[in-house]
Amino acid sequence: MNNKKSILFLSANDFKEKSIQVIRKTPEAYVKDGWDVTYIVARDKSKSGNYFYEKEINPDGVNVIRFYSLFSKLKDKILNQTLRTIVSKVSGYITILLLTIKAFRILRKKDIDVIYGYEMHGVLSSRLVRLFSIKNYIYVNRFMGTWLTQYYDKKQYQKLIFNFDQILALKSKSDLCIMTDDGTLGDRALEIFNSKSLSNYRFWSNGVDEQKIPQSDIDKFKEELYLKDEKIFVSVSRLESWKRVDRAIEIISKVKDKNIKYFIIGDGYLKEDLEKRVKELKIEDKIIFVGAIDNKDVKKYLSIADYFLSLYDLSNVGNPLLEAIRANKIIFTLHNGDTSRWIQHKKNGFIYEINNDLYKSMASDIDKVIADNELATKIIQNIKKTEIEKLWTWEERMSFEVQEVEKLLKDNIK
Numbered sequence: 001m002n003n004k005k006s007i008l009f010l011s012a013n014d015f016k017e018k019s020i021q022v023i024r025k026t027p028e029a030y031v032k033d034g035w036d037v038t039y040i041v042a043r044d045k046s047k048s049g050n051y052f053y054e055k056e057i058n059p060d061g062v063n064v065i066r067f068y069s070l071f072s073k074l075k076d077k078i079l080n081q082t083l084r085t086i087v088s089k090v091s092g093y094i095t096i097l098l099l100t101i102k103a104f105r106i107l108r109k110k111d112i113d114v115i116y117g118y119e120m121h122g123v124l125s126s127r128l129v130r131l132f133s134i135k136n137y138i139y140v141n142r143f144m145g146t147w148l149t150q151y152y153d154k155k156q157y158q159k160l161i162f163n164f165d166q167i168l169a170l171k172s173k174s175d176l177c178i179m180t181d182d183g184t185l186g187d188r189a190l191e192i193f194n195s196k197s198l199s200n201y202r203f204w205s206n207g208v209d210e211q212k213i214p215q216s217d218i219d220k221f222k223e224e225l226y227l228k229d230e231k232i233f234v235s236v237s238r239l240e241s242w243k244r245v246d247r248a249i250e251i252i253s254k255v256k257d258k259n260i261k262y263f264i265i266g267d268g269y270l271k272e273d274l275e276k277r278v279k280e281l282k283i284e285d286k287i288i289f290v291g292a293i294d295n296k297d298v299k300k301y302l303s304i305a306d307y308f309l310s311l312y313d314l315s316n317v318g319n320p321l322l323e324a325i326r327a328n329k330i331i332f333t334l335h336n337g338d339t340s341r342w343i344q345h346k347k348n349g350f351i352y353e354i355n356n357d358l359y360k361s362m363a364s365d366i367d368k369v370i371a372d373n374e375l376a377t378k379i380i381q382n383i384k385k386t387e388i389e390k391l392w393t394w395e396e397r398m399s400f401e402v403q404e405v406e407k408l409l410k411d412n413i414k
Contacts, residue, residue: 004034004035004036005033005034005035005036005113005114005406005409006035006036006037006038006110006111006112006113006114007027007030007035007036007037007038007112007113007114007115007116007405008038008040008103008106008107008110008112008114008115008116009026009027009037009038009039009040009041009116009118009122010040010099010100010103010115010116010117010118010121010122010125010126010129011023011039011040011041011042011099011117011118011119011121011122012041012042012044012069012092012095012099012118012119012120012121012122013041013118013119013122013144014041014042014043014054014056014057014066015041015056015057015058015059016054016057017054017055017057017294017295021295021319021394022144022180022206022207022319023118024057024059025207025394025398026118026142026398026401027039027059027062028059028060028061028062029398029399029401029402030402031059031060031061031062033402033406036063036110037061037062037063038062038063038065038106038110038112039062039063039064039065040065040099040102040103040106041064041065041066041067042066042067042068042069042095042098042099042121043056043066043067043068043069044068044069044072044091045068045069045072046069046071046072046073046075046076047075047076047269053267053291053292054292065102065106067098067102069091069092069094069095070091070094070095071087071088071090071091072091074087075087075088075091089165092120092121092165093165095121096121096124096125096128097125097128099121099122099125100125100128100129103115103125103126103129104129104132104133107129107133107135112137113137113138113409113412114137114138114139114140114405114408114409115129115130115137115138115139115140116140116142117139117140117141117142117169117172117174118142119142119143119144119169120143120165120166120169122142123141123142123143123169123172123174124165124168124169124172126139126141126172127168127169127172127173130173136412138175138176138405138408138409138412139173139174139175139176140174140175140176140177140178140405141169141172141174141176141177141178141197142177142178143169143170143177143178143179143180143186144180144182145179145180145182145183145184145186145315146166146170146179146184146186146189147159147163147166147184147314148160148163148166148167148170148189148192148193149184149185149186149188149189149192150184150185150314150337151163152189152192167193170189170190170193170195171193171194171195171196172195172196172197173196173197174196174197174200175200175408175412176197176200176201176202176404176405176408177190177195177197177200177201177202178201178202178204178401179201179202179203179204180204180205180206181203181204181205181317181338182205182206182315182317182318182337183314183315183316183317183318183336183337183338183339183341183342184314184315184317184337184338185315185337185338186203187201187203202400202401202404204397204400204401205317205322205390205391205392205397206319206322206394206397207391207392207393207394207395207396207397207398208319208322208323208325208326208391208392208393208394209326209393209394210326210393211299211302211303211323211324211326211327212303212327212328213299213300213303217300217303218303218304221300221303221304222304225304227261227304229259230259230260230261231257231259231260231261231306231307231370232260232261232262232263232304232305232306232307233248233252233260233261233262233263233305233306233307233308233309234262234263234265234301234302234305234307234308234309234324234329235248235262235263235264235265235266235308235309235310235311235320236265236266236298236301236302236320236323237265237266237310237312237318237320238266238267238268239264239266239267239268239269239270239271239274240268240269240270241270241313242312242313242314243266243268243312243313244311244312244313245264245266245270245274245311246270246273246274246277247311247358247359248262248264248309248311249262249274249277249278249281249283249287250281250359251309251311251332251358251359251362251363251366252283252286252287252363253281253283254359254360254363255363255366255367256363256367257366257367257370257371258286260286260370261286261287261288262286262287262288262309263288263290263301263305264287264288264289264290265290265291265292265293265298265301266290266291266292267291267292271289274289275289298323299323299327302323302324302327302329303327305324305327305329306329306330307329307330307331307332307366307369308320308321308324308327308329308330308331308332309332309333310324310331310332310333310334311332311333311334312334312336313336314336314337315336315337315338315339316333316334316336316337316339317337317338317339317341317342321333321339321342322391325342325383325386325387325390325391326387326391328380328383328384328387329383330349330350330369330376330379330380330383331343331348331349331350331383332349332350332351332352332362332365332366333349333350333351333352334351334352334353334354334358335351335352335353335354336354339351342386342390346365346375346379347379347382348379348382348383348385348386349379349383350362350365350369350379
């Protein structure tokens, strides 16, 4: 008799090496704890998606069942944004059905204890499994943040209606709901839309591992990049509209200090447009497009950086900002979402309202902190305190989750 605990993930979020690590670290944590792990995932191969620059990954110990989202090639050919969005929606609904069908095939073959719906597609698929299944599984719903709170606060009712599937997923019942505390106020979204998981949700930030590397490695990497005494800026994100790397480029162009380099880490459909803007501003000597790189290599760039830029439209409390905190960098970011809970202006970083003076104000403060060693030292000392007080490692983060799920499983067996 096999008494091994078993978990089935349903997801349209495939594993990544060049960005979000939590997707991979979650099933790996269950494997490490002795679980039998199956991960059914739909992969979007379109150029407008987030995987065309990522290789396929099958983590050790995880039984990955991967299929490809429909209409990927069609989406690449559609120039009209509205039509492409509609096609993506239709593809998403088909993905939910396919996830459900494949889930039932697994459930007929294997004894599964926990069904884990990852983000909207996975949660709605697990909802269908719950509806048509007679067995009493443990259901976990997992969200990596949400735009819905912002839509609600700004009374963007058309967007709320268009994203009714996201609302339906948030409202779904579960035995445990995990909402990532990424600054998008996902806990409020659960309350706003009266989620059936309000009584059993957890609001956790992601884990962040050590980012610092030996000084000898830093010196060697600087030599490889032909760097001397330049002040180094880094941003880490996909090159898509809401990440607003264009803001960082405009600000760098206004910095008076000429001895600077800005490394843009990430890839995406806006890369050519951003490269074009850099040429128009005639700052090609200051800005380097690194492209999408493995997470372990991101650590090298963070280690040589003096400053970190995160200027997203929504919230800036993603893993890149948390990693910059862990690496004790001087952070320039925006006052949106829940970002101000992490960064306080001129105390442990720099944070700004989005207004007409943004570019001028941030560029001016960059020049000031470059020239003022006392101010820079104060900022770094305070961000170190933030690191100690507010961050946890991935091992700590995942340990909390696995313990919660195992407790549910034990209670269910009773």
